[in-house]
Amino acid sequence: MFKKSDKKGKNISGKHPSLPVPGSSKDPGFTGANENDPKEPPKRSWKRCCNYIYDREKNIFCGRTFKSWFYIIIYSVMYLMFLSTYTLIFLYGSLAVIKYMDDFESIEKIELLTYSSNGVGLSATPTALNELPIIWYRNDPKDYQKYVNALETLLTKRRKREVSNFTELGPCSSSPFGYGSDPCVIIRINKQLNWSAKPLNRNMTENMNLPLQVQNYLKLKKQKLWLHCDGFHSYDKEHIGSIKYYPDPPGFDPEIFPLNKDAQSPLIAVQISNFTLGLSLFIECAVLRDEEVLDLLQNRYAL
Structure with a gap:
């Protein structure tokens, strides 16, 4: 039978309780971590x-x-x-x-500049400087200066390429191009190689339906591709005032067409005066040729 020990607090290790307990380090002299040892700062x-x-x-x-x-x-x-x-x-x-x-x-470079006959149209300067074809300004030089600059740029480029003083453009040949009172718009036929047109036949019966100004142009000896501008609606015609052309009568010489790649389309200036202020006017310009009317140019002007 097992003998019951009567020693309650006997030390199993056989050592005095006041002695330190050895640590788990391989160093026999290591007795455990010391709280006073300095730690390396992170x-x-x-x-x-x-x-x-x-x-x-x-x-x-x-x-x-x-x-x-x-x-x-x-x-x-x-x-x-x-x-x-x-x-x-x-x-x-x-x-x-x-x-x-x-x-x-392969496509020739010249062919890239040719289109169908219906693709020929007119260009106007100054064109609108925003998404809508609107020329709008107050009676302030700073307000319409952007349109003056556009016309200056066009004529400056023309002077560099050809010897011309543009005297035939009248008051529309120099700054401020009538802006402030009677603004000018310069019109030209879009450049298209291998395109040509014949002037209107003065003996055609359909000429009776043309505007009176164009009928008077047909009486002249030298026939051209006549330009005509007017209000689009009756309301526009009522408030448009008068339209002057430079040169007058306005027309493009058909003999210079087709243009070669270095030639420039001639310019015609249109000056609008005596119009009603504060209204949006819809102006339509067209070049008339034999059997059909060239693509219409339509611009809105808030004058």
Whole structure:
């Protein structure tokens, strides 16, 4: 039978309780952690970031030596060169196959400037400086200066390309081009190569339906592609006042068409005066030719 021990507080280790308990360290003299030992303070985040970017002790940059970065950059450049060369070769081969298998026709540069006869129209300067074809300003030089600058730019470019003083444009040949009282608009036929037109036949019975001014132009000896501008609606005609042309009578010489690639379309200035202020006027301009009327130019003017 087991013998019951009568010693209640017997020390199992056989040592005095006041002696320190040995620790788990391999060092036999280590008896445990000392609370009085100094601890190493943690580094701040920005110092660790700077140390990662460049470590002076190990002489590394972003975790790699400069030699390692050099090899990485060289490899990347060579890889991009190979990839670009491969892409160009593949693209060239694909286009060559398409050109060989399909019917391929090259387009001349001259053909890019030609359109159908219905595509010919008129251009007006100054055109609107916004999305809508509206010329609107107050009676202030600063307010209509943008339109004056547009006309100056047009005439300056023309003077550089051709010897002309534009005296035939009258008061519309120099700044401020009538703006402030009687504004001017310069009109020209859009440039299209290989396009030509014949003037109206003065013996046509349909001429009776033309405006009276155009009928008077047909009585002249020299026939041209006559330009005519007027209000679009009866309301516009009532408030448009008078329209003057420079040169007068206004017409484009049909003998200069078709234009070559270096030629410029002639200019005709239209000056509007005695109009009703504060109204939006819809003005329509057209060039009349044999058998049909050239595409209409429609601009709105808030005068």
